[in-house]
Amino acid sequence: MICIIFKGIWVILALALVVWCTGCSGSDNSSEEVLEGKNVKFIESVFPTDESWAKTFPIAAGNPNCTGAATLSRAHFLSAVGDFPGFCGSESPETNAQELAAFLGNVSLETNGAAKDGTDGGLCFDSEVGCVYPGCTPEGEDKICCDYCTILNPPYNTYPACPYGYFGRGALQITNPVNYEEASQALNESDPEAFPDPNFLVTDPGRILEGDTAWRASLNFWMSHVGGFEKSATSVNGRMTCHRAIVDHNDFGKTVEIINGNLECSNPSEDFQKKTQWRIDYYIHYVGYLFDPPVQPTTHVNCAGPPDATSRCGKDWTDANSNCRTCCTVNADCPPAYPSCYAPLANPTPAGAECTCGTGG
Numbered sequence: 001m002i003c004i005i006f007k008g009i010w011v012i013l014a015l016a017l018v019v020w021c022t023g024c025s026g027s028d029n030s031s032e033e034v035l036e037g038k039n040v041k042f043i044e045s046v047f048p049t050d051e052s053w054a055k056t057f058p059i060a061a062g063n064p065n066c067t068g069a070a071t072l073s074r075a076h077f078l079s080a081v082g083d084f085p086g087f088c089g090s091e092s093p094e095t096n097a098q099e100l101a102a103f104l105g106n107v108s109l110e111t112n113g114a115a116k117d118g119t120d121g122g123l124c125f126d127s128e129v130g131c132v133y134p135g136c137t138p139e140g141e142d143k144i145c146c147d148y149c150t151i152l153n154p155p156y157n158t159y160p161a162c163p164y165g166y167f168g169r170g171a172l173q174i175t176n177p178v179n180y181e182e183a184s185q186a187l188n189e190s191d192p193e194a195f196p197d198p199n200f201l202v203t204d205p206g207r208i209l210e211g212d213t214a215w216r217a218s219l220n221f222w223m224s225h226v227g228g229f230e231k232s233a234t235s236v237n238g239r240m241t242c243h244r245a246i247v248d249h250n251d252f253g254k255t256v257e258i259i260n261g262n263l264e265c266s267n268p269s270e271d272f273q274k275k276t277q278w279r280i281d282y283y284i285h286y287v288g289y290l291f292d293p294p295v296q297p298t299t300h301v302n303c304a305g306p307p308d309a310t311s312r313c314g315k316d317w318t319d320a321n322s323n324c325r326t327c328c329t330v331n332a333d334c335p336p337a338y339p340s341c342y343a344p345l346a347n348p349t350p351a352g353a354e355c356t357c358g359t360g361g
Contacts, residue, residue, distance in 0.1 A: 037085065038085075039081055039082075039084070039085055039086075039087055039088040039089040039096070040078060040081055040082050042088050042089075042093070042096050042100075043077070043078060043081050043088060043100070044078065046100065046290055046291070047074055047077075050074055050075075053073075053074040056122075056289070056290070057108075057120070057121075057122050057123045057124075058120050059113045059114060059120055059121045059122075059124055060072070060111075060113065060121070060122065060123040060124045063113065063124070065113075066113050066124035066125065067124075067125060067126065067127070068111055068123060068124055068125045068126030068127070069123060069124070071126040071209050071214050072107075072111065072123040072126055072171055072214060072215070075212075076211065076212040076214070076215050077212075077215050079211075079212040079215075080212040080215035080216040080219055081215075081219065083190060083191065083216060083219075084219045084220070084223050086223060086243065087099065087103075087219055087222065087223055087243065088100050090247060094295055095247055097287065097290070097291045097295040098246055098247075098250060098287070098295060098298065099243070099246050099247055100286070100290070101283055101286035101287040101290065101291075101295065101297075102242075102246045102252050102255055102283055103222055103242075103246075104122065104282070104283075104286050104290075105252070105279055105280070105282040105283030105284075105285075105286055106172060106242075106255060106256070106259055106279055106282075106283075107122060107123070107171045107172060107218065108121065108122025108123065108282040108286075109122075109275065109279040110168070110171070110172055110173040111123050111124055111125050111126065111171065111173070112124060112125075112278070113125060117278070117281065119281055119282050119285040122282065123171075126169060126170065126171075126209055126214055127167070127168065127173075127209070128146060128167040128168035128169070128173060128175070130143075130144040130146075131144050131145075131146035131164075131167035131168070132144065132145075132164075133146075133161065133164045133165040133167070133205075133206070134164075134165075136164050145163075145164045146164060146167035147163045147164055148163075148166045148167060148175055148176040148177070149162035149163040149164075149166065149176070149177060150162075150163055152176065152177065152178070156176075156177045156178055156181075159177040159181075159202055160202060160203050161177070161202075161203070161204070161205050162177065165205050165206075166179075166180055166205050169205065169206070169208045169209060169214065170208050170209070170213075170214035170215070170217050170218045171214055171215050171217075171218035171219075172217075172218035172221055172222070172259065174208060174217050174218065174221065177202065179221070179225075180201045180202055180205050180208070181201070181202050182220075182221075182225065183201055183208070183217040183220055183221065184197075184198060184200055184201035184202055185199075186220045186224060187201075187213070187216055187217065187220065188200070190220075201217070221242070221259075222241070222242045222243055223241060223242075223243045224241060225241060225242070225258070226239050226240060226241055227239060227240075227241075227257075227258040227259075227261070228240060228245070228254060228257045228258045228261060229257060229261060229265070229266070232254065232257060232303075233253075233265065233302070233303060233304055233305025234253040234254040234257055234300060234302075234303050235249060235251045235253075235254070235300045236249045236251055236254055240254070240258070241258070242254075242255040242258050242259065245257075245258060246298075249300070250298045250300060251298065251300040252280070252283050252297075252298055252300060252301045253265075253300050253301050253302045253303035254300070254303065256276055256279055256303045257303040261303060264276045264303060264304065265303035265304045266304075266343070266344075267304075267311050267329060267341070267343040267344075268304050268329070270331075270332065273304065273329075276302065276303065276304065280301045283297065283301065284297045284301075304329065308327060308357060309324070309327055309345075309347045309355040309356055309357055310343055310344045310345050310346075310347050311327060311328055311329060311341060311342070311343035311344070312324070312325040312326065312327055312328060312341075312342060312343075312345055312355065313325040313326045313327075313328050313333065313334035313335065313338040313339070313340065313341055313342075314338050314340060314342055315337075315338055315339075315340075316340070316342075317342050317345075319338070320338070320340075320341075320342040320345055321342070321345045321346055321349065321350070322349050322350060322351065323349065323353075324349065324353055324354075324355035324356070325338050326338065327355075327357035328341035329341065
């Protein structure tokens with residue numbers, strides 16, 4: 001994560017929704033009963049007017065440099081929510097409150113325009129700041145080329161807008177051609193009249209910013225994208241949707257794992273640990289601010305667990321992999337003699353030594 005000041009606004013240049021695998025889509029079923037049409041009324045009860053929306057997202061509402069405010073509007077959100085009756089569609093108002101706070105907590109971090117540690121900057125930007133397509137310049141400072149294609153396997157690395165067209169856009173900053181394709185096909189299937197071309201976001205990813213599509217694509221990810229780790233540091237193992245993580249398991253940390261687990265939950269750098277904490281701060285702010293009486297935040301907010309023996313210090317990767325050094329999560333955990341933290345590593349080591357945290361040198 002890189003923090004910069006953009007026209008007086010703190011922003012985060014983050015790798016949003018970094019899901020590189022090709023088999024990470026699908027859907028699952030929550031145990032909660034869905035009450036058709038109730039979810040829009042619930043959202044309207046939380047945000048009854050544009051003024052209440054603006055009060056919740058004051059920087060987006062009041063700063064003209066927040067280029068995402070019009071795209072990520074209340075009207076577009078309500079329009080999109082109607083197509084996802086399961087979202088905030090539980091019989092339990094508290095469950096709906098938890099889901100709305102968790103969703104907006106993640107959205108606000110991804111679209112953040114707040115000063116450091118602030119929780120008033122959600123919905124400021126609808127696109128990854130600095131990324132431009134077409135017309136970027138690889139050496140440019142203002143028109144950055146953001147490549148989310150080269151690392152992928154065929155055919156995704158040769159999709160029409162590669163290498164620079166599939167940067168983060170929308171409420172959850174949909175990123176890379178795999179996720180654009182997933183969103184495009186899902187929206188076509190759910191509403192073929194509005195989205196007759198199942199590949200419209202593959203051929204022209206910028207169309208995600210048209211009308212309520214930015215919200216629809218992000219809600220589709222939240223409700224239908226299956227991700228996360230089989231072995232998780234959260235309260236629940238296995239792969240699932242963000243919707244199920246918060247509705248069935250009341251685990252905000254699991255939603256973060258599904259959205260950006262490779263960077264924020266698996267041996268995260270110090271910068272990404274700070275990013276996760278900012279997500280948590282937004283979520284806790286919303287459960288206390290949006291509802292009367294306030295809703296208690298879940299205790300399951302983090303996705304990165306304590307260091308284990310597959311994450312160790314070393315002079316280089318080979319050194320760390322071959323020796324039972326100090327366990328670590330970031331470089332700061334390591335002694336000067338073995339200054340860098342590496343993961344994932346073999347345990348036992350290639351020589352057969354069984355490493356245990358607390359016993360390394």
